[in-house]
Each structure stands twice: as structure tokens, then as C-alpha cells.
Amino acid sequence: MTEKKRFLITEEPISTEDVIQKVIRRECGAVTTFMGTVREFTQGKQTIRLEYHAYKSMAEKMLAEIDKEVSNKWPGVTTAITHRVGTLEITETAVVIAVSSPHRKAAYEANEYIIERIKQIVPIWKKEYWEDGTTWVGDQLEKVPYPEGAPQKGAHHG
Amino acid sequence: MTEKKRFLITEEPISTEDVIQKVIRRECGAVTTFMGTVREFTQGKQTIRLEYHAYKSMAEKMLAEIDKEVSNKWPGVTTAITHRVGTLEITETAVVIAVSSPHRKAAYEANEYIIERIKQIVPIWKKEYWEDGTTWVGDQLEKVPYPEGAPQKGAHHG
Amino acid sequence: MVKVLLFARLQEEAGTDSLTVPQSDMSVAELKQWLEKEYGLTSLSNTMTAINENYTDDSALLSEGDTVALIPPVSGG
Amino acid sequence: MVKVLLFARLQEEAGTDSLTVPQSDMSVAELKQWLEKEYGLTSLSNTMTAINENYTDDSALLSEGDTVALIPPVSGG
Numbered sequence: 001m002t003e004k005k006r007f008l009i010t011e012e013p014i015s016t017e018d019v020i021q022k023v024i025r026r027e028c029g030a031v032t033t034f035m036g037t038v039r040e041f042t043q044g045k046q047t048i049r050l051e052y053h054a055y056k057s058m059a060e061k062m063l064a065e066i067d068k069e070v071s072n073k074w075p076g077v078t079t080a081i082t083h084r085v086g087t088l089e090i091t092e093t094a095v096v097i098a099v100s101s102p103h104r105k106a107a108y109e110a111n112e113y114i115i116e117r118i119k120q121i122v123p124i125w126k127k128e129y130w131e132d133g134t135t136w137v138g139d140q141l142e143k144v145p146y147p148e149g150a151p152q153k154g155a156h157h158g
Numbered sequence: 159m160t161e162k163k164r165f166l167i168t169e170e171p172i173s174t175e176d177v178i179q180k181v182i183r184r185e186c187g188a189v190t191t192f193m194g195t196v197r198e199f200t201q202g203k204q205t206i207r208l209e210y211h212a213y214k215s216m217a218e219k220m221l222a223e224i225d226k227e228v229s230n231k232w233p234g235v236t237t238a239i240t241h242r243v244g245t246l247e248i249t250e251t252a253v254v255i256a257v258s259s260p261h262r263k264a265a266y267e268a269n270e271y272i273i274e275r276i277k278q279i280v281p282i283w284k285k286e287y288w289e290d291g292t293t294w295v296g297d298q299l300e301k302v303p304y305p306e307g308a309p310q311k312g313a314h315h316g
Numbered sequence: 317m318v319k320v321l322l323f324a325r326l327q328e329e330a331g332t333d334s335l336t337v338p339q340s341d342m343s344v345a346e347l348k349q350w351l352e353k354e355y356g357l358t359s360l361s362n363t364m365t366a367i368n369e370n371y372t373d374d375s376a377l378l379s380e381g382d383t384v385a386l387i388p389p390v391s392g393g
Numbered sequence: 394m395v396k397v398l399l400f401a402r403l404q405e406e407a408g409t410d411s412l413t414v415p416q417s418d419m420s421v422a423e424l425k426q427w428l429e430k431e432y433g434l435t436s437l438s439n440t441m442t443a444i445n446e447n448y449t450d451d452s453a454l455l456s457e458g459d460t461v462a463l464i465p466p467v468s469g470g
Contacts, residue, residue, distance in 0.1 A: 029197035039187035058369040124392030125324035138391035216446040282469025283401035294402045296468035
């Protein structure tokens with residue numbers, strides 16, 4: 001059952017192939033995938049490992065919301081997104097986004113749109129473990145509390 | 159041995175996972191892949207199957223040339239490209255392009271650049287089998303004989 | 317009564333992932349002020365809020381039985 | 394002597410994937426004219442050419458032992 005969910009938060013390692021299979025269709029000529037992997041160095045600073053936390057039920061719901069946005073912008077595109085939570089080591093995959101489309105332009109554009117939106121509105125948090133401590137990524141920055149496009153009270157999401 | 163070649167023309171079905179593994183590195187945070195799959199309908203016309211032919215040795219060489227172009231334009235990016243030849247059925251994968259990069263923007267841009275360049279300069283030909291005949295794709299069109307950027311005599315490729 | 321869910325830094329500050337607030341007759345802004353005072357949570361003005369898994373804003377009024385999630389800047393992907 | 398490789402439509406037109414041309418003292422353009430005459434190949438002016446796997450143009454001169462590939466519009470991907 002779980003394997004068939006197109007929008008999934010999971011504690012298990014992600015199989016890119018499984019995510020791809022969810023979007024393969026006879027009418028598609030192009031499939032793009034994005035994998036976010038754990039990078040060892042960020043601006044010269046060494047990451048030991050990462051920890052991802054999620055508000056699981058809402059995160060899956062927001063991934064489905066992003067899919068709706070994508071379907072409006074790029075009709076005919078199908079998406080599947082799996083995001084992992086828990087502890088991840090260097091080179092492990094945190095997120096896989098697969099997009100299929102009859103033509104390639106939409107497959108690239110929609111895929112990039114999805115990762116941007118995930119970073120804006122999906123309730124998932126990354127904790128970096130450095131040699132000398134930890135950081136909740138994002139939280140240390142001054143950010144606009146409501147990024148553009150975050151659903152507002154009374155909008156169609158309410 | 160063959161599995162490790164980053165630029166490969168093969169008659170075997172392509173494992174996307176294998177191509178991805180060739181570009182995974184500790185310094186990367188982003189991996190994009192593109193899969194070109196056999197689409198059943200093109201402008202309302204039904205494809206029964208496809209046949210890809212290649213000038214294998216030169217095609218692999220041109221894929222490596224594209225990699226050099228990519229490394230110049232997006233330093234720090236690693237690529238792997240496998241293109242299948244022979245008979246392909248609907249939904250089968252003709253090409254897989256994997257690009258890894260420390261950051262995602264370059265991974266998307268370089269990946270899209272590669273598929274565009276493959277369609278310009280790599281000696282591979284697609285024959286469409288329709289219900290009522292066959293077409294060598296591309297050849298029926300009036301095309302500029304030398305697409306922009308095809309290496310010229312005396313250039314560094316000569 | 318409303319249920320409050322805490323994540324990431326806020327979870328660590330509070331030492332728990334959820335709280336129960338006995339009353340519901342207030343706005344999100346008032347709830348945030350109350351949590352800052354009672355639990356020493358910080359930077360709540362910079363925190364997104366969802367009521368029953370829908371993003372909302374500080375002027376929203378709570379209802380009995382709501383689940384309110386305080387959502388620090390997200391960093392998935 | 395030069396070896397000529399044919400692909401896709403040209404391979405079907407010629408009924409073979411390669412030809413041997415006894416002389417090499419000519420340009421790519423002259424080779425193309427000769428092939429059109431001798432083998433009935435068509436649209437060669439619209440065909441890219443590679444000598445020893447490097448793209449070249451119609452003015453290039455052939456050398457003894459070269460492998461010349463006639464490359465119709467490609468359609469990989």
C-alpha cells in the first residue's frame with residue numbers, strides 16, 4: 001500500500017526506481033528526477049550527518065498541494081515525491097522527485113518548481129550535525145514568516 | 159567493465175539506478191536524471207515501437223565531448239549518459255542522463271543542456287514504426303546540415 | 317482546549333512535541349504570546365502556524381478541539 | 394582507398410552499412426557527388442560528415458585510409 005502513495009514521508013531509505021515507476025505512463029516521453037543527497041561540505045564546513053524531522057501528515061498533504069499547483073501550471077504532468085526522515089549519512093538520499101511528461105521541457109520545469117516549493121511550504125526540518133555542534137537549518141536566518149504562496153486562511157486550502 | 163563507462167551506447171535495457179551510481183559523490187547535494195522513454199502517441203499518431211541505431215564508437219566519443227562542454231560551463235558537475243540502441247517498446251527507456259552537483263541549479267541546467275546537445279550532435283538515429291509504415295525521425299525535415307556547435311575541421315576535435 | 321504541536325527548535329526549547337492549552341477562546345497571536353510567557357518559547361513571531369494542517373495567520377481565531385502546529389522555517393529537500 | 398560508413402536512411406538506400414572507395418584523392422564534396430552518382434544516394438548535401446569520428450565539412454580533403462561517416466540528421470534522445 002505505502003509503496004503506491006505518490007506523496008510519501010518515510011523513515012526507510014528511498015528507492016529512486018520505485019519513485020520513478022509511479023510516474024511512468026504510455027503517453028510520456030520524458031521523466032526527470034531530482035535526488036537531494038547529503039553533502040559532506042557546505043561552504044567549507046564539514047557535515048557529519050543530518051537529521052530530518054517532519055510533521056508527517058501535513059507534509060504529505062502539502063506535497064499533494066504542490067502536485068495540484070504543478071498540474072495547473074503544466075497540464076499532463078504526473079509527479080511522485082518521497083521525502084525521508086530520521087538520520088541520514090553522507091551521500092544518502094533525502095528526497096526524490098519524479099516527474100513524467102509527454103515532452104521534456106515541462107518535465108524539467110515542473111521538477112525544479114517542486115523542489116523550490118518543498119523548501120518553502122512543506123513542514124520538514126533539517127538538523128545539521130557538525131563536528132562542533134548542531135544547527136536547525138533555516139531557523140537561524142531571518143526569514144519572511146510566510147513565504148510567497150503559502151496558503152492563507154480562507155484560501156481554497158482552508 | 160562496461161558498467162563503469164560514464165558514456166555508453168548499449169543494446170541492453172538501461173538501469174537508471176546504475177547510471178545514477180556513477181555520479182554519486184560525497185561533495186554532491188543534488189542529482190538530476192533525465193529518462194527519455196518511448197511515447198505511444200505523437201501528435202495523435204500511434205507509435206508501435208522504435209528502433210535506435212548508432213555509430214557506436216563515435217556516439218560514445220561525442221557524449222564525452224558533451225561532458226567536456228558541461229564541465230566548462232558548470233565546473234564541479236559530474237555526468238553519466240547511457241543511450242540504448244535496438245528495438246524499444248512503449249514506455250521503455252532510450253536514454254538516461256545523470257548529473258550530480260554540489261547545488262541543484264547546475265544539476266538541472268547541465269542535464270537539460272545534455273539532452274539538447276545529444277539531439278544535435280550525437281550520431282544516433284530513431285526509426286518510428288507506425289501502423290502504416292516507418293520514418294527515420296529528423297531526416298524527413300529540412301534541417302541545417304551542421305547544427306550550431308558541431309565541431310568543425312581544424313577545431314580542437316580535429 | 318486546543319492541542320499545540322511543536323517541531324524542530326521549538327520542540328527542543330519546550331522539551332516536548334505537544335502541549336495542551338486548556339482554553340480555545342483566543343487568536344493565534346494570543347496563543348503565541350501565551351506560549352512565550354508560559355514555556356519560554358522564542359521567535360514565535362517568525363513562526364508559521366497551521367490549524368488542523370492548514371496554514372493560517374496570526375489573526376485567525378481558534379476553536380475548541382483545534383490542533384495548532386507551530387512551524388519554524390522549513391528546511392526540507 | 395577510403396572506407397565509407399552509412400547510417401539510417403542512407404544505409405537502407407545503399408543496401409549496405411559500408412562501402413570501399415578505391416581512391417582517396419578528393420574532397421568530401423567530391424566523394425558525396427560520386428556516391429550520389431554510383432549508389433543513387435540522395436540528399437547528401439543535407440548530410441553531416443565525419444572523418445575518423447571527427448565532424449568535418451564538405452571542403453575537407455580525404456587521405457588514404459580515412460574512414461568517412463555520412464551522418465543524416467540525428468534523432469537520439
